[in-house]
Amino acid sequence: MSRLLVGVCLVLLLTACGPKQLEPDDSFVCDNCESWNEPQTPFRIYGNTWFVGTAGLSSILVETDEGLILFDGGLPQSAARIDANIRELGFDPLQLAAIFVSHAHFDHAGGVAALQRLTKASVYTSVEGAKTLSSGELQANDPQYLMGAENTRFPAISGVVTVGDGDVIAIGGVDIKAVYTPGHTPGGMTWAWESCALGGCYNVVYADSLTAVSADGYKFSGGPAAQQIIDSADAISLLDCDILLSPHPFFFGLQEKLQKLGDGNPFVNNVACSIYAENLLGWLERRLQSERGMSPLAVPDLDGG
Numbered sequence: 001m002s003r004l005l006v007g008v009c010l011v012l013l014l015t016a017c018g019p020k021q022l023e024p025d026d027s028f029v030c031d032n033c034e035s036w037n038e039p040q041t042p043f044r045i046y047g048n049t050w051f052v053g054t055a056g057l058s059s060i061l062v063e064t065d066e067g068l069i070l071f072d073g074g075l076p077q078s079a080a081r082i083d084a085n086i087r088e089l090g091f092d093p094l095q096l097a098a099i100f101v102s103h104a105h106f107d108h109a110g111g112v113a114a115l116q117r118l119t120k121a122s123v124y125t126s127v128e129g130a131k132t133l134s135s136g137e138l139q140a141n142d143p144q145y146l147m148g149a150e151n152t153r154f155p156a157i158s159g160v161v162t163v164g165d166g167d168v169i170a171i172g173g174v175d176i177k178a179v180y181t182p183g184h185t186p187g188g189m190t191w192a193w194e195s196c197a198l199g200g201c202y203n204v205v206y207a208d209s210l211t212a213v214s215a216d217g218y219k220f221s222g223g224p225a226a227q228q229i230i231d232s233a234d235a236i237s238l239l240d241c242d243i244l245l246s247p248h249p250f251f252f253g254l255q256e257k258l259q260k261l262g263d264g265n266p267f268v269n270n271v272a273c274s275i276y277a278e279n280l281l282g283w284l285e286r287r288l289q290s291e292r293g294m295s296p297l298a299v300p301d302l303d304g305g
């Protein structure tokens with residue numbers, strides 16, 4: 001048998017034996033996991049940009065000339081849902097070339113390892129975020145570090161590629177801009193790209209969670225995270241932004257906007273990023289006031305964010 005033929009046979013054998021589709025895995029348990037992981041029918045947001053996440057956790061798919069790219073992988077048990085959603089839209093998950101992570105918490109990065117194993121996609125995040133993704137454990141400078149194992153561990157990811165603030169990653173005709181937005185985590189990332197269709201071209205911003213949520217006893221006042229949230233909110237408000245997306249669908253009103261689909265495109269709103277940034281500063285101020293004993297804690301109703 002020729003060496004070429006042996007090679008072809010080996011490839012066929014590996015393909016036949018390799019993982020074809022992710023199986024549901026509910027072994028990871030947390031207070032909100034079940035509701036966050038409720039199914040969500042995938043849909044097109046605009047042009048090359050699709051929602052393939054779950055009811056409570058965003059995963060955004062972008063089609064390029066050289067394969068697919070994905071933003072965030074939800075919980076460990078979300079990976080099978082994301083895989084199925086990508087297929088439901090008629091795409092092949094094995095065409096996934098890259099996965100970009102917003103922040104390294106179990107509810108957005110937990111499913112990435114399984115998706116990476118399935119697709120061999122490269123995984124991108126910030127230098128600080130990569131430390132957590134690579135180990136599967138929060139670093140001590142994360143405000144949620146002492147929240148307990150269920151909130152601080154997730155499957156580790158190998159071969160994470162780090163990007164710098166302001167870097168542009170070009171994949172198949174789509175330029176993905178990397179913007180460092182720490183505060184909720186030390187390595188939080190916001191990603192931005194352009195999406196074009198018959199209605200024109202729009203700037204899409206996948207703005208990270210920037211809620212001041214922490215383990216008991218952690219203080220934002222006096223530490224670096226509060227100033228980071230202020231600076232990151234500023235950075236988000238300054239981006240060219242026509243469509244705001246973020247790691248929790250709640251943050252950009254996904255359900256309300258879905259109800260209005262067909263009546264124009266409710267996801268297009270060029271002040272949404274500015275409003276998001278203002279809300280972030282309001283939430284931070286309430287958190288700082290509560291730390292000073294001036295008001296009860298009133299951050300958004302999200303465990304982790």
Ligand SMILES: [Zn+2]
Pocket residue numbers: 103105184209304305
């Ligand atoms: Zn988080």
